[in-house]
Amino acid sequence: MTAQPLATARFDANGHLVEADGRLSSLNAVAGGAPGAPFAIPAIAAIVRLAHRLGIAIARHVTVADGDEDVELLVRAEPDGDGVTLTVAGWQLHATGDAMVTRARRNADFVRADADWQWEVDAQLRLRFVSPIEGVDAAALIGAPLTRLFTLAEDDGGGVPMLEALAAQSAFDAQPAIVRATGERVVLSGSPMLDAGGRFGGFLGGVRTQDAPARSEGSPGGGFGDIFGTRLDKALRLPLGRIVANADSIAERIEGPLAEQYADYASDIAAAGRHLLGLVDDLVDLQAIERPDFEARREEIDLADVAARAAGLLSVRAAEAKVRIDRSGLGDALPASGEFRRALQVMVNLIGNAVRYSPDGSAVVLTGERDGDVVRVSVADSGKGIAPDDQARIFEKFTRVDPSEPGGSGLGLYISRRLARAMGGDISVESGPGEGARFAFTLPVV
Amino acid sequence: MYGPTSTPRADDPVGAADLFARAANASARARRRRTAEVRDLLSDAEARLDERTRTAAGGCLTALVGAVEAMIRERATAYLVEHGAADAARKLAAMTIDMTGLLAESGILSETALIEEVLGRVGEALLAEHLPIDLGGASDSTGLVLRLTASKDAKVADAARAMLAADAARRAEIEGEPSSGDLPAALRAHLAWPMAAILRGRMAYDAVIDAALSHAASQVVGSIGEVHPLEATAMRLAKAIAPDAHELPLVVQEALGDRRLSLAIALIARALGSDYAAVRDLMLDPEGERLWLAMRALDFDRSAIARIGYLLCEADGRRSTEAFADLLDPVMQISVDAAAEAVAELRLPHAYRDALHLLQQRGVA
Numbered sequence: 001m002t003a004q005p006l007a008t009a010r011f012d013a014n015g016h017l018v019e020a021d022g023r024l025s026s027l028n029a030v031a032g033g034a035p036g037a038p039f040a041i042p043a044i045a046a047i048v049r050l051a052h053r054l055g056i057a058i059a060r061h062v063t064v065a066d067g068d069e070d071v072e073l074l075v076r077a078e079p080d081g082d083g084v085t086l087t088v089a090g091w092q093l094h095a096t097g098d099a100m101v102t103r104a105r106r107n108a109d110f111v112r113a114d115a116d117w118q119w120e121v122d123a124q125l126r127l128r129f130v131s132p133i134e135g136v137d138a139a140a141l142i143g144a145p146l147t148r149l150f151t152l153a154e155d156d157g158g159g160v161p162m163l164e165a166l167a168a169q170s171a172f173d174a175q176p177a178i179v180r181a182t183g184e185r186v187v188l189s190g191s192p193m194l195d196a197g198g199r200f201g202g203f204l205g206g207v208r209t210q211d212a213p214a215r216s217e218g219s220p221g222g223g224f225g226d227i228f229g230t231r232l233d234k235a236l237r238l239p240l241g242r243i244v245a246n247a248d249s250i251a252e253r254i255e256g257p258l259a260e261q262y263a264d265y266a267s268d269i270a271a272a273g274r275h276l277l278g279l280v281d282d283l284v285d286l287q288a289i290e291r292p293d294f295e296a297r298r299e300e301i302d303l304a305d306v307a308a309r310a311a312g313l314l315s316v317r318a319a320e321a322k323v324r325i326d327r328s329g330l331g332d333a334l335p336a337s338g339e340f341r342r343a344l345q346v347m348v349n350l351i352g353n354a355v356r357y358s359p360d361g362s363a364v365v366l367t368g369e370r371d372g373d374v375v376r377v378s379v380a381d382s383g384k385g386i387a388p389d390d391q392a393r394i395f396e397k398f399t400r401v402d403p404s405e406p407g408g409s410g411l412g413l414y415i416s417r418r419l420a421r422a423m424g425g426d427i428s429v430e431s432g433p434g435e436g437a438r439f440a441f442t443l444p445v446v
Numbered sequence: 447m448y449g450p451t452s453t454p455r456a457d458d459p460v461g462a463a464d465l466f467a468r469a470a471n472a473s474a475r476a477r478r479r480r481t482a483e484v485r486d487l488l489s490d491a492e493a494r495l496d497e498r499t500r501t502a503a504g505g506c507l508t509a510l511v512g513a514v515e516a517m518i519r520e521r522a523t524a525y526l527v528e529h530g531a532a533d534a535a536r537k538l539a540a541m542t543i544d545m546t547g548l549l550a551e552s553g554i555l556s557e558t559a560l561i562e563e564v565l566g567r568v569g570e571a572l573l574a575e576h577l578p579i580d581l582g583g584a585s586d587s588t589g590l591v592l593r594l595t596a597s598k599d600a601k602v603a604d605a606a607r608a609m610l611a612a613d614a615a616r617r618a619e620i621e622g623e624p625s626s627g628d629l630p631a632a633l634r635a636h637l638a639w640p641m642a643a644i645l646r647g648r649m650a651y652d653a654v655i656d657a658a659l660s661h662a663a664s665q666v667v668g669s670i671g672e673v674h675p676l677e678a679t680a681m682r683l684a685k686a687i688a689p690d691a692h693e694l695p696l697v698v699q700e701a702l703g704d705r706r707l708s709l710a711i712a713l714i715a716r717a718l719g720s721d722y723a724a725v726r727d728l729m730l731d732p733e734g735e736r737l738w739l740a741m742r743a744l745d746f747d748r749s750a751i752a753r754i755g756y757l758l759c760e761a762d763g764r765r766s767t768e769a770f771a772d773l774l775d776p777v778m779q780i781s782v783d784a785a786a787e788a789v790a791e792l793r794l795p796h797a798y799r800d801a802l803h804l805l806q807q808r809g810v811a
Contacts, residue, residue: 053771054752118621122589129614132623139611143595195579245497252494 009086011039015049024088027064039086044075048084051077059196074198089198108191108204111171115189115206121146122202125166135182150177150188162190162203169200184209236280244273282411285345286397289418296422297339300446304334304368307377310347311366314355323358325351329367334375336443338423343443346416346427350379350439353412357383357437374425374442382436391429416441475551495565502568505622507555510564511546513627514637514666518645521662522655531654538655541648545641554640560633566723569730570707571620576761580703589704590697594687605683612676613708628675631667638663677722680712689713695741695750702757710754717744720792724799728792732764738777740792742785748778 009020009028017035020028033040039048043062051058057078064071074089111118117131125146130138141149152160153176165172175188190205250258250266288294311325318325336343354364358381365380386394397414417427424444431437495503519538526535549555591613594606612628619625627634642659649655689697694717701709707729715725718740728737734755741751752774759767780788791799 050756050767050771054749054756054774056749056752056756058756122592124588126588126592128589128592128610129617131621132615132618138614142610142614143592143607193579201579241501242498245501248497 007088009039009088010080011048011052011084011086013052013082015045015052015084018083020086024086044073044086044088047075047077048086051079052084055079061196061198074196076197108193111189111191111204111206114208116209117207119146119149119205119207120193120202121205123200125202128202136179137181149180150186151180152177152188162188165190165192165203169194179207237277240273240277240280244270244277247273279411282415285415286411289415289422294422296342296419298337298423299339301336301338301340301343301443302333303336303338303343303375303377303441303443304330304332306340306343307347307351307366307368310344310351313348314351317352318355318364321355321358322360323355324363325355326363326365329365330377331368334368334370334377335446336375336425337446338425338443342419342423343441346419346441347377347379349412349416350427350441354379354381354383354437354439357381359383370445371442373445375445376440376442378438378440380436380438385433385435386429386431386437387433391431394429395427499565499568499572502572502620503564506568506620506625507560507564508546509619509622509625510627510629511549511555511637511641513625514629514634515545515641517627517666517669518638518641518659518662521665522642522645522658525658525661526654529654529658531652531658534649534652534655534658537649538645538658541645543644543648545644548644549637549640552640552644554637557633557636560636563629563633563723566726566730567616568620570711570726571616573730573758573761574705574707577702577705577707577757578760579705580757589706590700591683591704591706591709594683599686602683602686605679605686608674609676609679609683609706609709612674612679613706616676627666630675634669635667638666676708677712677726680706680708681716681722683709684712684716687713691717691745694744695746695754698746699750699753699757702754714740714744718789718792721796723796724792729758732762734758734765734770735773736789738773739780739785740789742777742780743782743789745782748774751777 007021007024009024010018012018015038017028017033017037017039019035028034028040031040039045041062041064043060043064047058047060047062057076059074059076062073062075064073076087076089077084078087117133118129119127119131120129121127127141127144127146127149130136130141130149132138136149152162154160155174155176161172161175169192171189171191173187173189175190177186177188178184179186187208188205189208190203193201193204195201247266247270251263251270253263307330308327311327315325351364351366358364362382365378367378367380369376395413395417397411413427420427420441420443425442427442428440429437430440523535523539526532526538546555555561591606591610595603595610597603597606615626615628629637642663646655646659687697694713698710698713701707701713711725711729712722714720714728715722718725725740728734728740731737737758738751738755741754746754755770755774756767759765759770777785791802794802
């Protein structure tokens with residue numbers, strides 16, 4: 001890291017500025033402040049006041065506007081008898097919104113999300129944490145140098161990314177290495193951990209295994225193959241989960257009172273986040289069922305019971321949509337061969353769609369029957385129906401009959417049919433415009 | 447909760463008795479759900495768990511249940527094999543049940559001590575994760591606990607190594623890796639016996655199964671020394687370091703700067719003559735007054751209390767640094783003896799303290 005210019009200022013016991021050198025003085029002046037008054041940037045004035053009140057040194061990083069650009073400042077305030085001395089380093093420009101400490105924290109999230117397992121070292125590269133993994137005695141490694149866990153190798157360009165990152169105290173990726181205990185080839189990534197003063201406190205690191213089954217090449221997953229399941233899935237879930245959780249907290253006004261409209265925005269953000277999480281679930285399913293070796297288990301299940309459970313799961317959503325789910329036509333048990341969890345997923349999808357497209361006050365009708373060597377559960381709604389031309393299309397990937405309808409990834413029916421077929425059954429549809437739709441899910445009898 | 451017993455089969459139509467039994471179960475479940483809903487509705491926002499804690503606590507509870515269940519099954523299966531019941535062993539090993547769901551439904555998971563332990567662990571881990579990295583004077587200095595592993599005093603070095611290992615294991619557990627089931631014995635007992643009974647209910651009756659499951663459960667309950675909970679290793683290290691009253695505030699600050707919250711808790715607990723869980727409660731309480739009083743009772747100076755309070759405020763968004771600063775001078779004006787008297791309760795045995803609170807709540811004591 002290049003040497004950072006330091007700027008200093010002094011404040012009296014009341015937190016009023018006594019003197020400031022060039023850069024701090026102009027920052028204060030631009031913000032409308034002057035000697036004899038508190039610092040004009042509230043975040044910095046707060047640090048000064050806190051250091052004085054607590055009687056201890058306080059270090060924090062602060063992002064402030066400096067002219068047209070944001071700068072990240074590493075601020076340290078120290079009580080000095082009858083006042084407070086302020087030292088400010090940093091002045092890193094980040095018009096792109098990239099600040100050193102903030103960036104390090106964000107990088108850490110990516111490292112976490114992207115890794116098969118994790119490690120953490122202190123500034124001397126001694127291990128503070130190692131995930132429990134097979135063949136490695138994690139407990140014995142804590143406190144040992146990182147090089148006892150990994151042998152670092154050069155990358156294609158002949159460099160050692162981690163050592164370069166160490167010199168620059170920045171993040172690194174694509175560091176080839178070998179796990180010494182197992183001989184496994186892995187790729188390391190890491191993000192620097194910086195304290196509030198911007199000082200390097202170690203790396204938070206992730207490990208991606210190399211010997212995992214072949215990824216994108218030749219995989220039929222429409223381009224993302226296994227990578228989605230193992231990488232993007234985690235990479236998306238973690239930040240989305242946080243967005244939803246934080247938006248919920250804001251909407252619930254957990255941190256304090258908030259204007260109604262902002263709480264509503266937060267609810268919208270949470271709803272959109274949940275929608276995206278649902279999409280991630282669908283894509284993970286898609287990735288799984290498109291693998292050539294995908295198989296559903298064949299066990300004895302009761303399709304009528306599965307349908308009734310699915311209806312139960314959706315009863316709250318149905319009540320909210322003012323739709324009734326009529327299960328009286330399900331009748332007796334319908335013993336079939338299939339995988340309980342997958343069959344439930346199919347039924348939830350079919351009934352969920354029916355609820356979504358049903359008008360207020362109408363009913364979704366479930367009927368069950370045995371027909372030769374198959375059992376069938378039909379889900380009928382009285383929505384606007386599906387034109388004959390569209391009936392084949394709705395089972396295709398990313399297809400939605402009415403793109404103006406909110407919600408849905410256009411994957412549900414595609415996944416459901418694939419699942420039904422993997423269990424030896426199928427899904428079919430009968431409908432006409434204005435007549436509602438009737439989806440039939442069949443499975444072989446035991 | 448989709449257990450095989452609740453699925454009606456074609457050759458076994460649902461009888462009236464069965465239906466009544468199910469209706470009774472459903473009614474009990476509905477009542478419990480309603481109670482939970484009412485509690486949720488009436489609880490004020492401050493008492494509500496945030497999503498991160500809720501998710502982590504749910505995961506932690508499931509992981510602990512899974513670990514204890516695995517221990518029981520493993521031991522019971524071995525016992526069955528040893529006693530020539532290979533079929534039963536296979537059946538027990540292959541059985542899939544939703545143990546967490548069944549325990550929750552039967553009320554076993556509603557034990558306050560168990561939930562307090564889980565929330566304590568998760569709260570501590572999340573607070574530790576958010577503690578600011580504080581490199582103190584020199585950025586090239588090694589963290590406190592790592593330094594202690596090189597101590598000439600073998601007791602200190604061993605205890606520090608054990609704590610590092612337990613700390614890493616706990617962090618992995620909170621991040622969703624399998625748990626080692628490192629619960630205190632009383633809570634292991636609370637879980638192990640009902641689990642054995644649930645497993646027993648899923649097997650055809652045979653005396654050898656009772657023998658295997660009771661053998662397994664009593665072994666799991668008594669398996670002290672196999673797992674080393676973080677709490678116990680931290681207490682051991684605190685005892686081995688044995689800082690005097692003058693050193694204590696510095697070591698506590700250094701432990702927090704090293705983000706080893708568990709050691710800071712153990713050091714204060716040891717100095718107060720209290721237990722780990724009680725001091726963890728003080729550390730996690732966003733209002734904090736009891737912790738400031740406890741530190742005052744230990745004669746911490748103003749700057750030590752200020753620094754510790756500041757770090758905790760930075761780590762926990764619910765705390766207000768300004769409110770803490772307001773309290774600092776009033777706390778320092780209290781005499782050490784008066785502060786000690788105010789927190790004297792912390793020295794009482796845990797169970798006794800709980801009993802006193804319970805009786806007070808019910809207006810008896």
